[in-house]
Amino acid sequence: MEYKEPFGVKLDFESGIIENAKKLVRKLSDMKGYYVDEEAYEKLLKEDPIIYEVYAVEQEEKDGDLNFATTVLYPGKVGSEFFMTKGHYHSKADRAEVYFALKGKGGMLLQTPEGEARWIPMEPGTIVYVPPYWAHRTINTGDEPFIFLALYPADAGHDYGTIKEKGFSKIVVEENGEVVVKDNPKWTE
Ligand code: S6P
Ligand code: ZN
Numbered sequence: 001m002e003y004k005e006p007f008g009v010k011l012d013f014e015s016g017i018i019e020n021a022k023k024l025v026r027k028l029s030d031m032k033g034y035y036v037d038e039e040a041y042e043k044l045l046k047e048d049p050i051i052y053e054v055y056a057v058e059q060e061e062k063d064g065d066l067n068f069a070t071t072v073l074y075p076g077k078v079g080s081e082f083f084m085t086k087g088h089y090h091s092k093a094d095r096a097e098v099y100f101a102l103k104g105k106g107g108m109l110l111q112t113p114e115g116e117a118r119w120i121p122m123e124p125g126t127i128v129y130v131p132p133y134w135a136h137r138t139i140n141t142g143d144e145p146f147i148f149l150a151l152y153p154a155d156a157g158h159d160y161g162t163i164k165e166k167g168f169s170k171i172v173v174e175e176n177g178e179v180v181v182k183d184n185p186k187w188t189e
Helices: 038-044 161-166
Strands: 022-027 050-057 066-073 097-103 106-111 117-122 127-130 135-140 146-153 170-175 178-183
Touching: 066 135, 097 135, 106 127, 106 170, 117 170, 135 146, 135 161
Parallel strands: none
Antiparallel strands: 022 050, 050 066, 066 146, 097 127, 097 146, 106 117, 106 135, 170 178
């Protein structure tokens, strides 16, 4: 039997950076079609802000192993819609996940393949259980970076296609200074 080597790495709670992790950057230009207000999207595209960064420590896609990653999701809005991650199902759809909020304020939008959505608010200390089969997207509803750690099976994979095409049945917007979760006007069954 060949055993893998255990290790410890340092996560900086302030910045969300995990040492020696693989860094991924998502800018607004990587998210065409994701936000409801296309005019606001095109306008903000001139600045093309970074929406989020991911620091991932991933293993080979093998059954039984675990990956983990932090996400630093920046504050901002496209029109009235808060900055958010793309959101995905897992390629192996029955793979669950756990999120742990470290800094800032936000929440998670989850959705079944039938379009049934849930909103779970998150603040430092909130642990979110993402059950098998639920798509998940995080959203920054605050005015500082929203930082969280995710732990997920190494063979879960990411299926972005469905969400890219259809979005979630709900959107999270600011209305009169309040965080409002409402029906996505572009949602079709
Ligand atoms: C992975 C986990 C997170 C996200 C990250 C970015 O299963 O859910 O690490 O990958 O928050 O979101 P997205 O939707 O662009 O992968
Ligand atoms: Zn996931």
